[in-house]
Amino acid sequence: MNFRPTAYGIFRTSEFRTPTNLDVHRSGVEWNDHIRPEEHARWVRWLDELKLLASLRILDTTRPRGHGRRATMIRRMGKSRVTQLRPVSIPRLELQGCLLSARLAATIQSEHKDIKPNKRYFWMDSNTALQWIRSDPRDFKPYVAHRLGEIDELTSASEWRYVPTSLNVADVATREDAPPLQYDDVWFQGPNFLREREGEWPKDLKSSKQLEEAICEQIACLRNNKPLSKDSRLLQLTPYLDDAGLLRVEGRIDKTVGVNESTKRPVILDGKHRITRLLVEHYHRRALHRAQELVVNELRQRYWILQLRPTVRAVAAHCLLCRYRRATPQPQRMGDLPAARLQHNRRPFSFTGVDFFGPMEVTVGRGRQKRYGMLFTCLTIRAVHVEITENLTTDSTIMGLRRMIARRGTPTMIYCDNGTNLRGAHMELKRSIAELDSDALRNDGLVRGIEWKFIPPGAPEMAGAWERMVRTFKSSLRAVLKERAPRPETLSTLMAEVEALVNSRPITYVSVDPNYPEALTPNHFLIGTSSNGPAFD
The missing domain is CATH 3.30.420.10 (Ribonuclease H-like superfamily/Ribonuclease H)
Known part of the structure; x- marks a missing residue:
């Protein structure tokens, strides 16, 4: 079957791309070639599902708030891209999706100049790409650095949030076994957690899940209102879990005025955890790879790191630049004496x-x-x-x-x-x-x-x-x-x-x-x- 006229007409009118088109694209079939029977069956099934779009109605919604003086307008827009035939890593594909999202948001905002949003949120389920966006683009290779640079121009790092894969509604359009979409589906209505308070939204893995992996036993005891074991490293710190699920030190200076909450009740971190080592390494670089006591003092202002000084010393000992600076030339093996020195x-x-x-x-x-x-x-x-x-x-x-x-x-x-x-x-x-x-x-x-x-x-x-x-x-x-x-x-x-x-x-x-x-x-x-x-x- 030659499906060029049908595909061309659909592409021109609706600009749809589905897994069926992707399979044909990846199979290497040329534009004038006939497709295989199994591909033809999927193509016909997709055409039958496409007829359901005639009964689908998507309306822009305007919800009045504050006795009609303010309104919330809901606009829906989607965009997708076909991946390259050359294999690309999943984090890079996720980063390409983030760039597409940033461009789409800029396009929407430029087309609606009379509407200026107060806040913007970009949701993604790739923790690797999220950490890339929050880092300096100059630290990466050109492929990642160029895309991070454009994302940084169009958005702010604080606008990007993490969403678990199970709650990511964008994955619905990428599944071959997904049922036909209805107007009541989350694809059109959005995830349910957006209707909750912001405090109920998914937590960032950077501050919640990875911290639980470090001292999960103590956190489990605190969540179940059980006493800590006598040999626990947190026993003398009077730990508790705050509303965000972070483990903090409960002190006696809560009535102090003008002091940051992170200083009065610092977050407890395990010095052996990878995230804690990266945090200490950041402060170590800020101190120009010197003054370990300065690093200890700066960290002590905001965090309670278990075994703080040994952790700072370990990070400094493994720092490549510090090792180069401390290295001493090794004595070279002396060469053989010339024949004139050995005459007898x-x-x-x-x-x-x-x-x-x-x-x-x-x-x-x-x-x-x-x-x-x-x-x-x-x-x-x-x-x-x-x-x-x-x-x-x-x-x-x-x-x-x-x-x-x-x-x-x-x-x-x-x-x-x-x-x-x-x-x-x-x-x-x-x-x-x-x-x-x-x-x-x-x-x-x-x-x-x-x-x-x-x-x-x-x-x-x-x-x-x-x-x-x-x-x-x-x-x-x-x-x-x-x-x-x-x-x-x-x-x-x-x-x-x-x-x-x-x-x-x-x-x-x-x-x-x-x-x-x-x-x-x-x-x-x-x-x-x-x-x-x-x-x-």
């Missing part, structure tokens, strides 16, 4: 790190000049050797290296940073080696066979072995150098003494046990003893 059976200073420190002023005649310290560190035994240079030029660096080689021997490998002078020394030495190789004196060359290695630029951590010794040497020199600008001879003497002092430091554990061997020092490898004092006979 080699002469001291075979593998050397070099660096400069200074400048230091010296008095020459009546003037002052600058001197620099060129520190060599043995990467194997951690001994130091210092030479004084007049400047940081390449020639001065080569001269200092030659003096060190004359006293300590030729290094196999030299590590250093990327200083310009050291780079120049490396190039000069390469040229010198090339010249000495072609000369008859190459076997007597002092700088032959030295391999230079430069650490990568911007990686000072790779120079820690000699940078630490520079600090140690400078600290010791600062302690013994009393003059601001000593004579060159004085500076040379003090540098040699400090060098001997640094080489006398223990590099192993110093034990007070008489049976423990002597601590090892760099001087043991250089001069055979821990210090350069007189030897014992």
Whole structure:
């Protein structure tokens, strides 16, 4: 059967959409295709029910109030949408229905500009969508945030109320097994609770049902006028249930004037309940994730939370931002030592790190000049050797290296940073080696066979072995150098003494046990003893 002309005519005249149309829509049938027999049977049954609309009369009602001076006008209007073929979660569909309701209310109000309602109520049975509307739209993803933003522009969060699913008359039109609607049905007349006082309307789950789940046993006892058990946590609080079903503390300050009712008789909340944790988390964020006592004091003004301080501490302990703020860097696993630090059976200073420190002023005649310290560190035994240079030029660096080689021997490998002078020394030495190789004196060359290695630029951590010794040497020199600008001879003497002092430091554990061997020092490898004092006979 091709039902296009009939459906098109009904849609154009009455704009009806029913579950029958939805089933055909979801089945994937194209506009010119024939529908299946079962769909055709439902379609014919729906057409028969549609004839009953001829006897249905829906009238606008005006009820006078206050001796005719005020009137209550009842308008009825409905609207529905077809869901997408792509699966969408139920909370998002409920939110889409809330947006449709807000748009419909705005349309009605714009078309009746002479009538301005005092109050508006939007009823829904989705607690998830209700909490979304009461939250900040910026906290959600774009799909939810965009719809919440429009709802916030058209309505107020206080206008949205919760209604149980059993009392939600909007579900009648979505049920396939629903009987034909009559004018006396709740679909047209509205739910019965709207004719009651506002205090008799359905309570919000946010303040009633979820609170009962936390301390349901105590609430059941109070509702049945039974005494609380002796081990109840509420026994000393004199609890009672108010008209809204909330559990409150009965105090002795009811006659206080100018104090809010929530302060005189605060609501009792269980600190372990999820809703209470969310409430404490809200106050924790308002306090900028600090001042727990401030959070305790603010909560204490309006609520009586069982185990208040432990609850506040637990919320702060699980707060992700607070955990990031309190986190301390974990010590990283040290990498393997380089091969130069693990050499054995080699002469001291075979593998050397070099660096400069200074400048230091010296008095020459009546003037002052600058001197620099060129520190060599043995990467194997951690001994130091210092030479004084007049400047940081390449020639001065080569001269200092030659003096060190004359006293300590030729290094196999030299590590250093990327200083310009050291780079120049490396190039000069390469040229010198090339010249000495072609000369008859190459076997007597002092700088032959030295391999230079430069650490990568911007990686000072790779120079820690000699940078630490520079600090140690400078600290010791600062302690013994009393003059601001000593004579060159004085500076040379003090540098040699400090060098001997640094080489006398223990590099192993110093034990007070008489049976423990002597601590090892760099001087043991250089001069055979821990210090350069007189030897014992």
